[in-house]
Amino acid sequence: MNPTTYRTLDAAAIRALVxxxxxxxxxxxxxxxxxxxxEVSDGNLxxxxxxxxxxxxxxxxxxxxxxxxxxxxxxxxxxTFFESEWLRAVQPLAPGLTTEFLHYDPELYVxxxxxxxxxxxxxxxxxxGARWPGVAxxxxxxxxxxxxxxxxxxxxxxxxxTARRLFSANLALTRITLDLVLDDPYRDHPRNHWHDxxxxxxxxxxxxxxxxxxxxxxxxxxxxxxxxxxLHGDLHTGSIMSTADDTRVxxxxxxxxxxxxxxxxxxxxxxxxxxxxxxxxxxxQATLHDIAAFWHSFHxxxxxxxxxxxxxxxxxxxxxxxxxxxxxxxxxxxxxxMADTIGFAxxxxxxxxxxxxxxxxxxxxxxxxxxxxxxxxxxxxxYHVLEHLDEIRTMADFLRHLAExxxxxxxxxx
Amino acid sequence: MNPTTYRTLDAAAIRALVxxxxxxxxxxxxxxxxxxxxEVSDGNLxxxxxxxxxxxxxxxxxxxxxxxxxxxxxxxxxxTFFESEWLRAVQPLAPGLTTEFLHYDPELYVxxxxxxxxxxxxxxxxxxGARWPGVAxxxxxxxxxxxxxxxxxxxxxxxxxTARRLFSANLALTRITLDLVLDDPYRDHPRNHWHDxxxxxxxxxxxxxxxxxxxxxxxxxxxxxxxxxxLHGDLHTGSIMSTADDTRVxxxxxxxxxxxxxxxxxxxxxxxxxxxxxxxxxxxQATLHDIAAFWHSFHxxxxxxxxxxxxxxxxxxxxxxxxxxxxxxxxxxxxxxMADTIGFAxxxxxxxxxxxxxxxxxxxxxxxxxxxxxxxxxxxxxYHVLEHLDEIRTMADFLRHLAExxxxxxxxxx
Numbered sequence: 001m002n003p004t005t006y007r008t009l010d011a012a013a014i015r016a017l018v019x020x021x022x023x024x025x026x027x028x029x030x031x032x033x034x035x036x037x038x039e040v041s042d043g044n045l046x047x048x049x050x051x052x053x054x055x056x057x058x059x060x061x062x063x064x065x066x067x068x069x070x071x072x073x074x075x076x077x078x079x080t081f082f083e084s085e086w087l088r089a090v091q092p093l094a095p096g097l098t099t100e101f102l103h104y105d106p107e108l109y110v111x112x113x114x115x116x117x118x119x120x121x122x123x124x125x126x127x128x129g130a131r132w133p134g135v136a137x138x139x140x141x142x143x144x145x146x147x148x149x150x151x152x153x154x155x156x157x158x159x160x161x162t163a164r165r166l167f168s169a170n171l172a173l174t175r176i177t178l179d180l181v182l183d184d185p186y187r188d189h190p191r192n193h194w195h196d197x198x199x200x201x202x203x204x205x206x207x208x209x210x211x212x213x214x215x216x217x218x219x220x221x222x223x224x225x226x227x228x229x230x231l232h233g234d235l236h237t238g239s240i241m242s243t244a245d246d247t248r249v250x251x252x253x254x255x256x257x258x259x260x261x262x263x264x265x266x267x268x269x270x271x272x273x274x275x276x277x278x279x280x281x282x283x284x285q286a287t288l289h290d291i292a293a294f295w296h297s298f299h300x301x302x303x304x305x306x307x308x309x310x311x312x313x314x315x316x317x318x319x320x321x322x323x324x325x326x327x328x329x330x331x332x333x334x335x336x337x338m339a340d341t342i343g344f345a346x347x348x349x350x351x352x353x354x355x356x357x358x359x360x361x362x363x364x365x366x367x368x369x370x371x372x373x374x375x376x377x378x379x380x381x382x383y384h385v386l387e388h389l390d391e392i393r394t395m396a397d398f399l400r401h402l403a404e405x406x407x408x409x410x411x412x413x414x
Numbered sequence: 415m416n417p418t419t420y421r422t423l424d425a426a427a428i429r430a431l432v433x434x435x436x437x438x439x440x441x442x443x444x445x446x447x448x449x450x451x452x453e454v455s456d457g458n459l460x461x462x463x464x465x466x467x468x469x470x471x472x473x474x475x476x477x478x479x480x481x482x483x484x485x486x487x488x489x490x491x492x493x494t495f496f497e498s499e500w501l502r503a504v505q506p507l508a509p510g511l512t513t514e515f516l517h518y519d520p521e522l523y524v525x526x527x528x529x530x531x532x533x534x535x536x537x538x539x540x541x542x543g544a545r546w547p548g549v550a551x552x553x554x555x556x557x558x559x560x561x562x563x564x565x566x567x568x569x570x571x572x573x574x575x576t577a578r579r580l581f582s583a584n585l586a587l588t589r590i591t592l593d594l595v596l597d598d599p600y601r602d603h604p605r606n607h608w609h610d611x612x613x614x615x616x617x618x619x620x621x622x623x624x625x626x627x628x629x630x631x632x633x634x635x636x637x638x639x640x641x642x643x644x645l646h647g648d649l650h651t652g653s654i655m656s657t658a659d660d661t662r663v664x665x666x667x668x669x670x671x672x673x674x675x676x677x678x679x680x681x682x683x684x685x686x687x688x689x690x691x692x693x694x695x696x697x698x699q700a701t702l703h704d705i706a707a708f709w710h711s712f713h714x715x716x717x718x719x720x721x722x723x724x725x726x727x728x729x730x731x732x733x734x735x736x737x738x739x740x741x742x743x744x745x746x747x748x749x750x751x752m753a754d755t756i757g758f759a760x761x762x763x764x765x766x767x768x769x770x771x772x773x774x775x776x777x778x779x780x781x782x783x784x785x786x787x788x789x790x791x792x793x794x795x796x797y798h799v800l801e802h803l804d805e806i807r808t809m810a811d812f813l814r815h816l817a818e819x820x821x822x823x824x825x826x827x828x
Contacts, residue, residue: 152638152639157585157588157592158585158589160638161582161583161585161588162582162585164578164579164582165579165582165583168575168576168578169575169579171572171575174571174575175571175572178571178731183731183734186734187734210735210737210738210739210742211739213734213735213739214735214743216734217733217734217735217743218743218746220731221566221731224566224571224574225566225640225641225642226639226640227639227641228639317597317634317635318597319631320597320600320601320627320628320630320631321624321627321628323624325625325627325628328624328628329628329631329632332632
């Protein structure tokens with residue numbers, strides 16, 4: 001971890017590094033001089049390269065000492081360490097739903113994983129009109145397995161405490177989530193921005209709604225004080241790569257222990273953004289269906305893991321109540337996750353429209369007025385959800401409200 | 415931390431150790447050969463010595479590689495490290511309410527603090543009939559300041575996460591709490607025991623009450639997954655030394671981040687044990703008053719800290735909602751602590767009567783049948799509270815039930 005050995009790698013340095021890793025070199029095949037090294041950096045934070053040989057390809061990710069898209073925003077390098085630890089923790093729990101871990105270099109903060117060059121970033125695929133009903137199901141499976149398997153339900157508390165210790169050192173990225181998702185948008189802060197003046201009245205309403213602000217304060221506290229399971233921490237549709245049949249969760253550098261509904265809410269919130277950016281009713285119906293399918297899949301798989309007859313490791317909490325009482329306990333826990341999911345979806349939508357880091361979803365709408373109206377629809381929906389969080393307690397309520405507000409805001413040719 | 419240098423210290427070794435610590439040696443005064451070294455080990459876990467010279471006295475505590483009262487129960491030495499870290503964290507927050515930290519030796523697992531030889535263990539004092547109304551108030555102040563000051567309300571989340579990391583390594587003692595307080599008593603386990611067959615029907619009722627078992631499962635999960643503040647972790651009346659005017663919290667080796675109501679509940683639960691062990695109505699009324707005073711003091715002091723106009727350090731969560739909405743948020747948080755207090759008081763009472771580690775409170779009752787009846791009263795009360803946790807939501811409810819059940823079980827001469 002000696003910081004003096006860190007240097008930002010260029011293509012030649014990457015080739016030399018990989019050439020020194022026999023298992024990866026043989027996976028690529030051929031002489032290193034013939035490997036193709038392509039930069040494909042896309043996210044806000046890191047340099048990403050694909051390295052390809054005659055036999056195969058790998059993906060190399062290196063942390064920079066600053067935010068990639070803003071070099072004045074300094075940032076510690078260790079985020080790649082947390083991503084690597086996250087991947088090693090969840091890959092065995094959710095086989096085939098992440099990338100394969102290949103190598104981590106603790107001095108260069110380089111992580112090497114399998115390449116997914118045949119996959120598309122889910123957000124991009126959705127914007128291109130992909131209808132892949134399996135994706136939401138697979139993400140539900142992923143969150144169920146990754147969260148259950150890192151929670152007190154599956155492991156002795158000693159293991160959970162030890163994992164929490166590791167990930168609670170991920171301070172810089174947790175600070176980003178806290179500030180950008182759960183704080184800035186609710187204040188007058190220079191990092192916030194939105195293009196359309198039509199949104200300003202909604203922003204002012206949000207910031208003066210006591211119920212909304214209390215809901216956000218509560219979510220903020222839950223994010224920091226409800227370490228139920230290891231979260232991905234940034235599970236938006238840009239952290240997922242997919243084909244119609246194969247879906248992988250990537251970019252776990254925000255990993256931290258937190259409320260399971262945080263990951264669910266990030267994913268649902270980003271589907272809602274896509275929903276409001278979709279101009280046609282059929283597309284919107286498909287997205288409603290995706291959200292319902294995600295939740296159903298997560299819910300069922302989580303409960304199946306919980307009630308399976310596999311014996312957990314010695315030292316894991318054993319139930320005290322059995323039979324109908326145990327069902328009550330499980331339902332309470334799932335309801336807590338559901339309430340968190342709805343709340344965190346709300347804050348994710350808001351911060352993606354008026355905060356620092358927007359998403360591309362609405363860019364497919366050519367007409368600026370229509371684009372503003374669609375953004376206003378999403379923002380108004382999230383505001384409505386957060387203001388009425390005590391009433392919108394189930395995913396069915398959430399979807400009903402979404403369908404209603406979505407119909408009202410639909411800008412189809414009539 | 416080299417374990418090879420650890421050895422259990424005898425009087426001569428203690429004299430030599432302290433002689434090598436100039437600040438403490440000068441506090442004692444006179445030549446080391448003339449210091450009195452007295453063993454006063456009293457708790458279940460550690461060796462404790464008082465070392466006195468012509469000018470002063472200090473208290474030296476050394477961890478043993480096993481439970482002091484059961485050498486076959488092996489235990490890591492590092493509990494003294496956690497006690498030392500706890501003391502250093504809370505002493506500045508609650509001045510005059512702990513012992514003064516003087517020295518910690520990480521190789522010998524020795525902690526040296528000021529001696530409280532003029533003080534009495536609170537449990538003993540209560541059994542001797544002491545009426546010290548200031549004690550409960552001061553413990554309320556202690557818990558308010560120690561918990562507020564180590565929580566997200568007073569410090570940037572980075573500091574809280576870092577402190578959580580440190581104390582979440584306190585696995586051995588957290589395991590003891592989990593097993594002895596929150597698990598064993600609700601099963602048939604060889605560590606459980608109770609003298610009086612009269613208690614057996616209540617034990618069987620508790621273990622077959624779905625509502626009670628669900629409540630305990632929920633408290634168990636909250637204990638492990640609600641790291642609101644640095645807890646003392648074992649705040650019973652044997653962890654407090656007092657005179658009428660001066661009260662000190664000692665023995666912080668169980669320190670861990672957890673729900674604030676855990677500490678409140680331990681203290682309240684132990685006052686309830688004393689309540690049921692008190693044969694006369696006036697004594698019981700005094701204890702009711704102590705419980706009410708403790709809660710009032712904790713509640714008011716915590717809120718005063720929260721609403722004071724002191725500026726917290728940069729990076730501390732800033733409220734989003736102000737005015738009446740902020741009052742609602744504070745009240746919700748205090749209600750959560752209150753519900754935890756009531757629940758954890760219930761489990762503490764139960765484990766102290768049917769679990770591994772009993773308390774001496776009931777030993778003052780000479781008549782075995784009366785003693786059994788008083789224990790049954792306490793156990794039945796705790797069972798009632800846990801079974802009706804959804805209804806007993808305020809300390810006023812709790813105290814009303816306690817007064818009712820206490821009157822019913824009073825064994826006064828008539």
